[in-house]
Amino acid sequence: MKLLLFTLFVLLTLGTYLATRWLFLTYRNPLLNPVFLSTVAIIALLQATGLTLEDYRPAKDAMTFLLGPATVALALPLYHNRQVLKKYALPVLSGVAAGSLTTMAAALVGGRLLHLDDGVLLSLGPKSVTVPIAVEISRLTGGDASLTAAFVVATGMIGSIAGPLLLTLCRVQSPVARGLALGTVSHGQGTAVALLENETAGAMGGVAMAIAAVFTALVAPYYLPLFLR
Template identity: 40%
Template sequence: MAELTSSPFFGIALTALCYVLGVKIQKKTGLVICNSLVLAALMVIAVLTVFHIPYENYNAGGSLINLFLSPATVCIAMSIYAQRETLKRNLLPVLVGCTAGAVASVGSVWALCRLFGLDAALTVSLLPKSVTTPIATAISEGHGGMVPITVAAVIVTGIAGNLCAPLLIRLTKAQGPLEKGLAIGACSHALGTAKALELGEAEGAMSGIAIGLCGIVTTILALFFNLIL
């Protein structure tokens, strides 16, 4: 058993199987809360707990899947290229919207951390929660944060955005693909973009643009916030 679970193929196979089951359950139930990503994560945790499998054994393969995160994010550039004319016509609103989203995200995290008396290391770890993992971990590590906490915060934020995006769009009465895509990408990075792509190609492209722009703005903002922590 130990030899089987320590193989990289175990982590890869378990993750793929749990995700496929999660997708099927989501399609069968049609419930927002039955998100395939959430279900897959819960099923992986359940298997590791029930069979007493060390996380290190699972991560031997799970970490290989993480390597595809950056290339997958870059592939969103294909959708962005297809929407280049829309981007040209709305360049100023896109820049302003992404900047406002990044400022609101980082500013609210900083304010809450100050309110609850969190130390500088934990604050820095949480500041980049709304940007994609490669950028968030670089910001956290570069400013003395705790990378595991940053990764956890990014995952929770992404899943929350993926789950809540349709409801928030209805509540805010957002109409066009530009507004929907930018809002989702600015708040919940790649996991939110997966939901944006379900809404439409234009929404997915705008969300992909927001990932990059908000990542740049957040990186700059982190420099200033780090000075006053």
């Protein structure tokens, strides 16, 4: 029974992924984000059948096993783009740092305006960086680790859908700038969308993800308290 459920979940996830990926690549519309559509479909199915997240977990653990090696693989497009990186070292560093500071400030100011309590605000702080480091920052500054993990995933989804639309609206066409922007605010998920745009954007997404993670870890403990009462 457990094995059957496991197999069904893996097939279901693969199936929704392939179908939504096809949709996205056919219509090229950021609103048809494959991660978003697949997630909604799977959650709806779990809810409708009365199954829980605990039932899905073994399949989830198996399917995310290769995320580590896949992140290491980002070194290859980065290597192919090393000349671009060298040429634009300063814009890259300052652009990612500015974006990271902006997104943290906007989240905390917004949260205060909407009367969220300090625990939630501190959990929101590191939401734009990749999960393992966001969770550590959250622990360090007094946030709630599991809440932060949820914010990170939600941000990844929101930023990778709305980000490309806004960048196009702001006439940001350079693949370097688009990739960096998506990686800065939406870590791996932003990078995944950037990779769907083109290789250079994908490589820059990986770069931004790494720089934003290190930069945020360094400044968050001093920067976030500035926005609390």
